[in-house]
Amino acid sequence: MTATIIDGNALAAQLRADVARRTAELTARGTQPGLAVVLVGEDPASQVYVGKKVQACADAGFHSVLERYGADLTEADLLGRIAALNADPRIHGILVQLPLPKHIDAQKVIAAIAPEKDVDGFHVASAGALLTGTPGFWSCTPYGCMKLIESTGIDLRGKHAVVIGRSNNVGKPMALMLLQKNATVTVCHSATANLKHHTLQADVIVAAVGRQNTVTADMVKPGAVVIDIGMNRNAAGKLCGDVDFEGVKQVAGWITPVPGGVGPMTVTMLLVNTLQAAERAAA
Numbered sequence: 001m002t003a004t005i006i007d008g009n010a011l012a013a014q015l016r017a018d019v020a021r022r023t024a025e026l027t028a029r030g031t032q033p034g035l036a037v038v039l040v041g042e043d044p045a046s047q048v049y050v051g052k053k054v055q056a057c058a059d060a061g062f063h064s065v066l067e068r069y070g071a072d073l074t075e076a077d078l079l080g081r082i083a084a085l086n087a088d089p090r091i092h093g094i095l096v097q098l099p100l101p102k103h104i105d106a107q108k109v110i111a112a113i114a115p116e117k118d119v120d121g122f123h124v125a126s127a128g129a130l131l132t133g134t135p136g137f138w139s140c141t142p143y144g145c146m147k148l149i150e151s152t153g154i155d156l157r158g159k160h161a162v163v164i165g166r167s168n169n170v171g172k173p174m175a176l177m178l179l180q181k182n183a184t185v186t187v188c189h190s191a192t193a194n195l196k197h198h199t200l201q202a203d204v205i206v207a208a209v210g211r212q213n214t215v216t217a218d219m220v221k222p223g224a225v226v227i228d229i230g231m232n233r234n235a236a237g238k239l240c241g242d243v244d245f246e247g248v249k250q251v252a253g254w255i256t257p258v259p260g261g262v263g264p265m266t267v268t269m270l271l272v273n274t275l276q277a278a279e280r281a282a283a
């Protein structure tokens with residue numbers, strides 16, 4: 001039996017339709033959700049991501065502002081812009097696209113965003129809220145993965161989830177979200193001695209490494225849910241994830257494709273967070 005493909009595009013479309021409906025209601029009551037996206041420099045990938053975010057805002061009926069600055073913008077000037085956006089009542093969410101140029105301290109910039117507008121979920125206050133299970137914004141990519149896992153209908157309570165990767169914005173928050181749903185969580189990383197030993201026990205595998213073929217069929221328990229956060233290019237230049245999709249789909253119960261799995265969910269959860277910020281501001 002081959003795995004059921006988890007369709008990220010379909011789930012994203014469903015969630016975005018709900019966001020658009022709630023946005024129309026909130027706007028009719030006098031509050032249009034507003035997102036400010038700040039892009040510094042000319043990084044080509046960042047320009048593509050930012051374009052997608054601004055388009056998604058327009059499609060959902062949000063007010064959105066794209067602020068673009070040259071790579072020579074000073075840290076002080078950027079902090080000044082963040083302060084102005086923090087004080088702007090039309091803006092409910094602020095996203096500073098990463099990476100920033102080297103002369104700017106990204107941590108300092110993220111720390112300057114008002115936590116109630118931190119729709120990326122990168123602020124230490126947002127990370128702390130996730131850690132303690134108190135209200136706050138969840139980082140969009142792992143939050144999108146949780147929605148994909150939920151869409152399979154499996155109950156995470158008592159299940160063994162293995163997260164591969166420990167970045168601050170993906171691997172670590174992913175592990176905390178799974179823990180909050182009562183999964184037993186193992187976090188594997190570049191220093192893990194025997195990755196296969198861990199993944200073979202997993203009911204859920206989330207791969208967030210950035211290296212193709214990190215998870216192969218011999219590493220997966222039959223029937224497991226496999227979520228692939230990787231975005232890599234193979235030797236032929238084709239987009240691929242961290243999971244050997246063709247091999248693993250013969251063993252897994254559910255699997256996300258790349259593209260069309262986690263990718264469309266990241267921007268969707270940004271919309272969900274921004275709408276929630278606007279709803280809180282209007283309450």
Ligand code: GUN
Nearest residue numbers: 095096097098099120140
């Ligand atoms: N750069 C790559 N992904 C992201 C993201 O989700 N948010 C921000 N702010 N920058 C990014």
